[in-house]
Amino acid sequence: METPLKxxxxxxxxxxxxxxxxxxxxxxxxxxxxxxxxxxxxLAAFSPGRYDLIFMDIYMPGMRGVExxxxxxREDDTVTLAFTTTSPDHTLESYRLGALxxxxxPVTVKDVRETLELARMKRRSAAYISLLISGExxxxxxxxxxxxxxxxxxxxxxxxxxxxxxSQTVKLNAIEPLLPDTFLRCHHSYxxxxxxxxxxxxxxxxxxxxxxxxxxxxxxDIKKAAKAYEDYLFRTARGSxx
Numbered sequence: 001m002e003t004p005l006k007x008x009x010x011x012x013x014x015x016x017x018x019x020x021x022x023x024x025x026x027x028x029x030x031x032x033x034x035x036x037x038x039x040x041x042x043l044a045a046f047s048p049g050r051y052d053l054i055f056m057d058i059y060m061p062g063m064r065g066v067e068x069x070x071x072x073x074r075e076d077d078t079v080t081l082a083f084t085t086t087s088p089d090h091t092l093e094s095y096r097l098g099a100l101x102x103x104x105x106p107v108t109v110k111d112v113r114e115t116l117e118l119a120r121m122k123r124r125s126a127a128y129i130s131l132l133i134s135g136e137x138x139x140x141x142x143x144x145x146x147x148x149x150x151x152x153x154x155x156x157x158x159x160x161x162x163x164x165x166x167s168q169t170v171k172l173n174a175i176e177p178l179l180p181d182t183f184l185r186c187h188h189s190y191x192x193x194x195x196x197x198x199x200x201x202x203x204x205x206x207x208x209x210x211x212x213x214x215x216x217x218x219x220x221d222i223k224k225a226a227k228a229y230e231d232y233l234f235r236t237a238r239g240s241x242x
Contacts, residue, residue: 004030005052010042012060023112039068048076049144049160053119058085078143080119132167147215148191186217186225194232
C-alpha cells in the first residue's frame with residue numbers, strides 16, 4: 001500500500017481551506033492533511049522532513065505566505081511548496097523560493113491533482129537507504145534523516161518523523177559506505193547529515209542540529225568537521241546561485 005503524502009494546508013479563510021481539502025480528497029491521491037490558519041501556526045509545527053508538500057496562501061494577516069515560505073526554505077530546501085492566491089503579483093517571488101506550483105483561486109481538482117502528482121513523483125525519485133527495522137526491510141528517505149547514532153547493539157536513525165531503531169545485526173560501520181557525501185562520520189557513534197546542521201560548538205565538540213539535538217564530534221576531528229560543514233555550505237550556496 002502506498003504511503004500517503006504528508007500535506008500541510010495553510011489558509012487563513014475557512015472556505016478556502018475547505019475547498020482545497022475537498023480537492024485533495026477528490027484527487028484520488030492518498031494524502032494525510034494538516035490544516036493551519038496562519039504562517040505563524042504552520043511554523044510552530046514545522047520541522048524539516050515533516051511534510052512532502054505545503055500549500056501556502058500568499059495573502060494572510062500577519063506573516064505573509066512568502067515570508068513563512070522563506071523561513072521554511074532556510075530550514076528545509078527539499079520540501080515541495082505550492083502557493084495559492086487571488087493575484088499573480090508574487091509569481092516571481094514564489095519561484096525564487098523554489099515553489100513547484102502557483103495556483104490561482106478558486107483552486108480546481110485538476111490543478112490540485114497535478115500538484116499532488118508532482119510531489120508524489122518527487123518523493124518516489126528521492127534517494128533511500130534500506131535498513132532492517134524490527135526485523136523488516138524499510139526504505140528510509142535520506143533527505144529526512146538528521147543523524148545516525150550507534151546505541152549499544154543497534155543504530156538509532158533520527159528522522160523528522162521520529163526515531164527508528166535498527167535490528168541488532170545493523171552496525172554504523174555498515175551504514176557509512178551506503179551514504180552520500182552530505183553525511184559525515186564525525187564520531188565513532190555518530191554520522192551527521194550536514195543538511196541539518198545549524199552550527200558547530202567548538203567548546204563542546206558537537207554539531208548543533210536544526211532540531212536542537214547535539215551530535216558529538218571526535219576531539220581530534222573538530223577542525224576537520226568544521227571544515228566539512230563550511231565546504232558543504234559553500235557548495236550549497238554555489239548550487240543555489242548565491
